[in-house]
Amino acid sequence: MRLNVSLIIGAILTFCAISIAVVSTFWLPYNPNLPNIPNRLLAAGSAEHWLGTDVLGRDIISQLMVGARTSIVVGAGGATISLVLGAIMGLIAAASGKIVDETISRVADIMLSIPGMVTALVLAATLGSGALTTIFALTAFFTPSFTRVARSAALSVLQEDFITAAQLYGRGRMPRVARHVFPNIAGVLIVQFTLYFAAGILTEAGLSYLGVGVTRPGISWGLMLSEAQNQVGVSSPLAMWPGLSIVIVVLGLNLMGDGLRDVLDPKLSKSIL
Amino acid sequence: MTDSAMDVRDLFVGNGDLQAVRGVSFSIPVGGRMGLVGESGSGKTLTALAMMGLLPVGWSTEGRILHDGVDLSCQSDSQLSRRRGRTISMVFQDPLTALDPVRRVGHQIISLIRRHSDAGKAEATEQAKALFRQMNLPRPAQMLRAYPHQLSGGQRQRIMIAIALACYPQLIIADEPTTALDTTVQKQVLRTLDVAVRERGTALLMITHNLPIIAAICDTVAVMYAGRIVEAGPVAEVFSKPRHPYTMGLLRSQPTMDNIALDGSSRLPSIRGTVPPLQDLAIGCAFQPRCEFATDKCRLETPKVIEGLSCWHPIVLDAEE
């Protein structure tokens, strides 16, 4: 039983991030948005504020916890919607005739050629920035890739003999796709979901850093980084914590994605944990 | 021994605790033709790859592979590469994926010729054309400029044979060369291989599961089962008077025009059970779970190889069978 190291480490890191995000919904050491000027810019390691405070005296740990919630919600939100949309479009493209397949693939290619960041900027300009716009931008950015992944996986399953056999004992096209194609590409989609969940967090952080993502009173790790950089200057340790948090969560998700890739392949299923 | 093109002594091929080849020994005389028969999982392809030094990552060998006066098993990749394609070469099973898809077919054969000889580009091209003509490939000049995806399976396999014989090797290994081809093309490709090998006096190791091919082209044969040679000897003897139950079973269970009754009432005897996976081989003789003659001795001790036969209860056929 080969120990699936990347799955274990990945799952642990991801689990911690998610639990911190959940905890932050009902408990926070301090109110992350409440300025407390006297305690401003406390260094890390002080009694009340383990990681110190920012330029307005707001507690870093509390902000990091809320930031975790934002990342998880926005990242997961974007990835989930694109998974659902992409899987449906991909399956339709794979299971239907040449014209439908061609149009869906062409539209996906065009959407792919529009940089995600640009879509986000345009949306921010029109809809105004915020978590919802960011999720919408992520969806526009990820759905085409999901469609391509789902389509190619579905096409290879559709060539198998058990699909023809199902047709021979009376299964219609849609029941064949639902009963046989979808379960066989679920593994690929789950792996893709974890990777895009991670990419979503990165993109959200980027957009918030640029000021077009999540804005105060919402808190995002990207926002914390840009505030640290603008208000305090590059050398401040405040820029460390949000950056580290992003790396840990994204690394965790990517490792989990890789680990899942082996586990979900039926032939390799012996290498569970 | 310099008079043999290849001498394999007690070869083991394994990957961690998985042993795919478990002590195989055989010798191919210069210009000789040996067949290696075995079903999937018998270890025949890994034996061939071990001889060429092309084992996939993770697999390693023990035992000796004597060829051209050296033991190939302890040679480095660069030392081996000087012999591969020159004194020992190989033709693979699937012609569709064996050739480099992004390069013209001519480039691959010409670069081989120039790598193993000091022939210039023009001279190598001439040699390649002559080789293609000998493989009765149509319009050799244009064929050299063609890409693999533009050619049929049969044509590609003939090109593989041309590449393998380009430098007049001492031994050519053919691993299921015609399995992926259509039956009508199969015989033509085998004939081309047979003629070309005879002209060059090259020794041939033919690896296949198809017994009639061995009968048609080889002088001696070794039957492999679960990583071991269970029976070996001249083709005429082994195929007419098989001594190992597995060989007997193979010969009888394979439908050929000769062993079918007219009224279709006959049932061919089949070997019961399935081809054993390498992970859980039976103790003693690996064939004992499927063998009608198996006794306790077979279930406990692995039979030694005596005169090419590895079986405690060899079949004694009365003469006229």
Added chain:
Amino acid sequence: MVTYLIRRLVFFFGALFAASVLIFILIRAAGGNVAAIVLGRHASANAIDALAAEYGLDRPLPVQYIDWIKGMLHGDLGRSFRTGESVADLVVSRLSISIPLALSGLILGLIIAIPAGVFAARNAGRPVGAFVGLLSQIGIAVPVFWAGILLSLLFGVYLGLLPTGGWVPWSVDPIQSIRSLVLPVISLGLILGAVMTRYVRSAILDVMNQDYVRTARACGMTESQALVQVGLRNASLPIVTVIGLQMAELIGGTVIIETVFSIPGLSRMILANVAAREVIVVQSTVMLIIVFVIFVNLMVDLLYSVLDPRTRLGQ
């Protein structure tokens, strides 16, 4: 070959047209009245109508679209609402910064990714291979802007070697311009390099298991010769495709890097206009970027057909 070219060109212009329509709609779909977006919610009704009339925003959408496209083709990218300045002039000066940044970032990324990918593939089984794999995993997880901040912290603040921001135009002091580009290019290159290392590694690994590489070795090549002479060329196909896809990613990275190092590139301009709700400017500049990305994809396709005879001569 000809049919392949025609098909690719048709798709190129089709994509351009579709993208322009998409952007045009995207901008109008949300706010409805562009002028209202520009002036913000609390602007008076007639101020909005006045602005709309002045910039022809009250004309029917198709007319506006055709007018915009005609303008684009003649280099007139429209005028900014605030300064009335022509977008075209703004863009030209910015491009002289963004293009060198993006391209050198990509090249650095490749310089990192190809050797690292080949090395990781060659040592896939061994721990050192896994180590490179882990490094690239971490590289992917680092957000571009954090990489920028860390690098400017290290080289700029502590070592004081390189400027950590700002820009000196080429005309004034080219060396200083280059020096202020170094850190941004490294940050962009590192992140892109990490992402592409994984693609290169899997492309090489996939190729190394192919039969034709084994045939090449059976013809007398050593493992490394077979990899270089046969493997690389075949592996270049998926790698070229990935580079095409990374283009969109690269533009995204440039936007962030220009902000981290406060470099007045094209992307930074878009960002400023987004903040200032200069919708027409955003529309034109974004379209410019999309033209660039789709053009690069066309080049990648053509390069692909040169490399792969199967696509060129048809299956």
Added chain:
Amino acid sequence: MTGILELRGVSQAYRLGRRSPFVTASYLQVLSNVDFAVRTGQAVGLVGESGAGKTTMTRILTGLERPQTGQVLFDGKDLWEMNAVERLEFRRNLGVVMQNPRSSLDPRMPVGSSLLEPLRSLGIDCDHVARVNEVIEQVGMASSVLGRYPHEFSGGQLQRIAIARALMTRPIVLIADEPVSALDVSIQAQVLNLLMDLVTDLNLALMLVAHDLSVVAYATSRVSVLAAGEIVETGQPLELFSRPKSKATQDLVAAVLTMEAGLAGRGLD
């Protein structure tokens, strides 16, 4: 005895994708005027080179593809004029086994539920579990296999399970498309013997498609030779192959490598 499943005057042609805008669309004639019948309690063979049209003919016989001209008759009724109920009845009575055992079972489903699928899909109300156990025994396998997944079985075992699935709805016609060519030699005889027993025990009509003449000569009592889309000859296999009249059959027979010829040293001429 009328055939249960018949092709009458069936022709099929595919429109070739236009090579380039300058070439008008051309047609590839795959089958021309084919007559073929599968009869109860009898095993019928179909041989021919790859590209002769065997696969197309099988797809038309099983109702996966509509022929351009000609009829596909099941119990005298044309498949493509049937109403929904009749078509379901046709599906119930047809069992199909395909070439590649590794690809004929859904890897995500335990073998047991793959066997239940035909019963569920055609809505056959019988004791499903009992039927599964009954059929798995018929193909010589223990019911303990039902809970396991396809990747845990060898090629021969998978082919037996595929045959079991084809038998689930008590079909009267079984079509086996190259059922043994992907199997090891020692396993081929087992599967062929199983198919032949089913014909006699269940009075099935069996159609066996193969490129290996000896497999067809062994397992069937009547064989048709298909060449370039036409049935060139039909007859008792051994007689046909020993005295082939058409050039196509002669080529096929000449290509066969026999043990006897090999041992006599004239294997390759």
